[in-house]
Amino acid sequence: MRLPGRCTLKYVAASLGRRGVFASRLNVLRRNSWNAAEFMPEAAGFEGVSGRDELQEYSVSNSESFWAAVAHQRLSWIRPFRTVQDCDLSRGRIKWFEGGKLNVSVNCLDRHVHTCPDRVALIWEKDEKGSEVRYTYRELLEMTCRVGNLLRRHGVTKGDCVTIYMPTCPLAVVSMLACARIGAVHNVVFAGFSAEALAERIRDAESSTVITVNQGLRGGKVTELKKTVDTAVQSCPTVRQVFVATRTDNPVTMGAKDVAMEEEMLKEDVVCEPAAMDSEDILFLLYTSGSTGKPKGLVHTHAGYLLYAALTHKYVFSYQDGDVFGCVADIGWITGHSYTVYGPLVNGGTTVLFESTPVYPDPGRYWDMVERLKINQFYGAPTAIRLLIKYGDQWVKKYDRSTLKTLGSVGEPINTEAWEWYHRVVGDGRCPVVDTWWQTETGGICIAPKPSDPDAAIVPGMAMRPFFGIKPVLVDTEGKVLTSNNTSGALCMAQPWPGMARSIHNNHQRFLETYCQPYPGFFFTGDGAFRSEDGYYQITGRLDDVINVSGHRIGTAEIEDVVNQCSLVAESAVIGYSHNIKGQGVYAFVVLKKGVEVQEADLVKQLSNIVSEKIAKYASPDFIQIVKRLPKTRSGKIMRRVLRKVVECDLEGLGDLSTLDDPAAVQEILEGHEKLLSKR
DSSP, rough: OOOOOOOHHHHHHHHHGGGTTTTGTTTTOOSSSSOHHHHSSGGGGGGTTTSSHHHHHHHHHHHHOOOOOOHHHHHOOOOOSSSSSSSSSGGGBBBTTTTTTOOOIIIIHHHHHHTTTTTTEEEOOOOTOOOOOOEEEHHHHHEEEEEEEEHHHTTOOOOOEEEEEEEEHHHHHHHHHHHHHHHHHEEEEEEEESSHHHHHHHHTTTTTTEESSOEEEEETEEEOOOHHHHHHHOOOOTTTTEEEEEESOOOOEEEEEEEEEHHHHHHOOOOOOHHHHHSEEEEEEEEEEOOOOOEEEEEEEEHHHHHHHHHHHHHHEEEOOOOOOEEEEOOTTTTHIIIIIHHHHHOOOOOEOOOOOOOOOOSHHHHHHHHHHSSSEEEHHHHHHHHHHHHOOOOHHHHOTTOOOOOESSOOOOOHHHHIIIIIIITTTSOOEEEEEEOOSSSSSSSSSOOOOOOOOTTTTOBEEEEETTTTTEEEETTOOOSSEEEEEEEEEOOOTTTOOOEEOOOOHHHHHIIISSSTEEEEEEEEEEEEETSSSEEEGGGGGGETTTOOOEEEHHHHHHHHTTTEEEEEEEEEEEETTTTTEEEEEEEEETTTTOOHHHHHHHHHHHHHTTOOOGOOOSEEEEEEEOOOTTTSSOOOOOOOHHTTOOOGGGGOTTTBBBBBHHHHHHHHHHHHTTOO
């Protein structure tokens, strides 16, 4: 197993103490200024707990008492649970709140309809700018009941799997909640996947039903989602029916299995009896990539997942009643599940469904939305922030962002320059930026700067503090737990928490081999991390994104962070490539800020010097290729797999490119790579 090398302390010190501003705040921790009982009502019953650190320690050392208290308080139960947890990580046994029964849709909808039926639950920010649509909790419940009854009438029963292949829209959310209401399992597939990728997920999940739309609309472009489904289900014998909703006015061909969704919904009652679900019944499957290339269908269950989504949503983002929460993630990913749908709704919040892109119709789209919808918490990806930096501050400052209270970052470690721009320009220097670390496997945020005592520092580019109930450890190559600070290792979790995945669908052995067996007794995250002198965590990236240069191990994320500090660079992607002397060399793809003109030789020299100075000479890139854009999925994730294949000249290994936002970027990079090689 490859592990990250020790982070360069010179670089870390420079990052933490940049301009002397943040280093001076590191030790300003007034531990008694934070009233735990006022912050979290349940803490009133925790003996000896007064501040955040005490609450964190209690949540770890008295895990059962902590989770029992918050589960009783935060969720509405049909029948109370008998046991808090029955977990053994070494055996891959993870069970929470057994004996309890509840319904997720009741927790997300019914109980709020009883108290505030006309509160806005969803604001759909459609692709067309300025065309938002609002839905109250009453309306959302009625729609959910209609779809639940529709599914039942068409033979969907408890335990059946329904695959949802839709853009981020109200009917997609309603379909998720309707499945939860009747006890069906939902399997949301990102609506950018190809027919082959969709079919693979349908088959593995053994779905009987698919829900889709006639066409998708994003960034002004139409995508033929129904046609993709038509192709996919040809190789999916388990599919009995396909419900087709309408997003555009363009008609599509309807086949024998197809059902016009909105037309049939109107025939259904607005009351749907909720199923009483066991805590450990499966709520949803969500497929994520694995090292073997075959997607893993991670299993999340009802009670534990919902509780963890609720708690992290409230406390990481300091969410208050009446706030408008703006998570711009697609519902096809875990971020969309936890912080667009379940977390905000179980807390009775108002959540924004963002269908468009950050640059459509112009680079001010996010901030126009913040002004119009009066968003209080904004949660987005570093790749989008870096993209917007190159368009200049004017697109941000054009709009009123005074309602913003918290800014969040998700998906990958955010580099220092992007963090500071986000904080200084978007947040006007007054909004805390929470850089969150978590995974599909964890169900919700595990490490983040908040919650913390009011005067506690936030260090740019660091996830920092474990959430309540989370006990991270760093482990070396021998499996030994590293107890000192200023050290790097494999990031593992020393004890279970309610939101974590339970298994891989139809392959629990793979779950054991991937997460439980590499370091027996611990949950292995697959990521590397650095723990600073102050005990804060910085994610160094996936362990397979670590480059070994002449025996020196360096994380690609660390090099990218330094490259991105160059005033000319908007964003970068670094990969390792085979080198006949060093073992591995460093290859950097660089996107310049808009309007920047520079001689390639001058840029190469400047970046090489920066990396040599900030990290070490061995980390300096052997190749620096200037590109117009990086190959990204529609959710904004850089496809480093594609970049590796380009550098390896393995064109046959490029694989399925249908999930890319713009596949033409790959051809441009290929041509640029060939030109770069011809100069050597």
